[in-house]
Amino acid sequence: MPGKLFPVGGPVSEKDIVDREDFITSLQIRLGDGQSVMLAGPRRIGKTSIAYEVLRRLKEQGFYTASVDFFRLSNKREFAVSLINACLENRTGIRKTLDVLKDRAKAIAGMAKLTIKLEDLEFGFGFLHGEPDENALLDYALDLPEILATRDGRNMVVLFDEFQDASRVVSQEEIYKKMRSHFQNHKNVSYLFLGSKEGIMKALFSNRKEAFYRFAVILPIPPIPEDSWVTYITRKFAEQNIEVDSEITRGILQKTGGHPQDTMLVCSEIYYALLEAGKNTVTPKFVQLGYDRALLILAQIYDEILDELSQKSHVREVLKRIAAGNRVYSRKANPNEIKRALDYLMAKAIIEKDGRGSYRFVEPMFQEYILGEHR
Known part of the structure; x- marks a missing residue:
């Protein structure tokens, strides 16, 4: 339905x-x-x-x-x-x-x-x-x-x-x-x-x-390949006679990082935005609208996560630095405390290691939400 x-x-x-x-x-x-x-x-x-x-x-x-x-x-x-x-x-x-x-x-x-x-x-x-x-x-x-x-x-x-x-x-x-x-x-x-x-x-x-x-x-849970997402999203929109080209679809995935629930939510909000406007083609405008709506829906979940993270010293500070692309370690902070904060964030599956001294968000939309708080 x-x-x-x-x-x-x-x-x-x-x-x-x-x-x-x-x-x-x-x-x-x-x-x-x-x-x-x-x-x-x-x-x-x-x-x-x-x-x-x-x-x-x-x-x-x-x-x-x-x-x-x-x-x-x-x-x-x-x-x-x-x-x-x-x-x-x-x-x-x-x-x-x-x-x-x-x-x-x-x-x-x-x-x-x-x-x-x-x-x-x-x-x-x-x-x-x-x-x-x-x-x-x-x-x-x-x-x-x-x-x-x-x-x-x-x-x-x-x-x-x-x-x-x-x-x-x-x-x-x-x-x-x-x-x-x-x-x-x-x-x-x-x-x-x-x-x-x-x-x-x-x-x-x-x-x-x-x-x-x-x-x-x-067993590790394998990631979903981008091409598979493109095929699925295209097919689902086509079921409702909605057109979307592969470039637009890949743009959606770039925003969500292919995170399963976030991708579904953004696509769902794009779909409802199209219904409300009486349109049947996914454009960059509707992608951004759907993304913004999805981010608002996810705000409550993200706020609860941030409240929990704030109970640990340095954790929220470290998370902000990673979100902004800044160096995690600073001269002012004790490196052992930063290491404990990083270990905690990885244990909570908020971030994952992306190379030596480099970390990335498991959920890119959470990163966007944190960045939006400080703009």
Whole structure:
């Protein structure tokens, strides 16, 4: 539909995943073969869209699948219930099976059929009758993927999004050791771990002292080639009989740096500007208008990022210097403090190294926003 020509604000469907086919196929093969995988990168670059598409394809192959987003959870019980519901949906087709089981208002016949589907899963600690012990609930949830896969003769793939937030949700330092102690015994389940805090995620899976050391292979998410973006954007505009030449399209990509969500947002705003004006050709004027509108929409996100960065000494100052193209180190500042600020910004995936002593923004529109504050 026209209102979703360029999808923004969340995971996209397979037809709007730009040139990720080889990577998705690789993930599908690895996970289907029982290998667990970790993907890390900034928010809004398309990790979740890729992951959901992989799960969709695996489900078509006959796999059981489940997904849990730690970003949306606040405590141990929520995590356990979310994982149990995600697993049980494979049998019941119901998104929140536990809620249905606890709802006394459901028809008795329907409840009986549902109970039969689940009776072999040994709900032995009374979570259908009152509130069970949280630790027992969590232990059951962590083993349920393997129990379900074994009982039904299916392989299973479980997705954990924003995995670095598990310790915040469960509020105990040993959560990763607990999860690893369960998962390492699973023979029919593979896991896909996503995280937006790249530094933390890499430490979790590559530091010998961490529980998930070498539990999953760490794969880099490949960038989207410019030519692929040009083809996609041209095709999408053509669906609405809108003309755009390749030079204009490359100009859009130069402004966004090919950042997936930012590119989608700018194109979406260009599209709406064209609709409002009753035009059907993308010109430099409409590109700039769409870009300016997108920057206004992103302002709230950028302000929140800047507020968080300001809590660390020298970080915002260093960020301004990089944005302006100035030298990062100065005679007035302690080089160790500047180094810590740079490490922090790279760990937050705000900047990345671009050569010896040179850094660039992961998201060029964020750089533009910072520069605009000081003009």
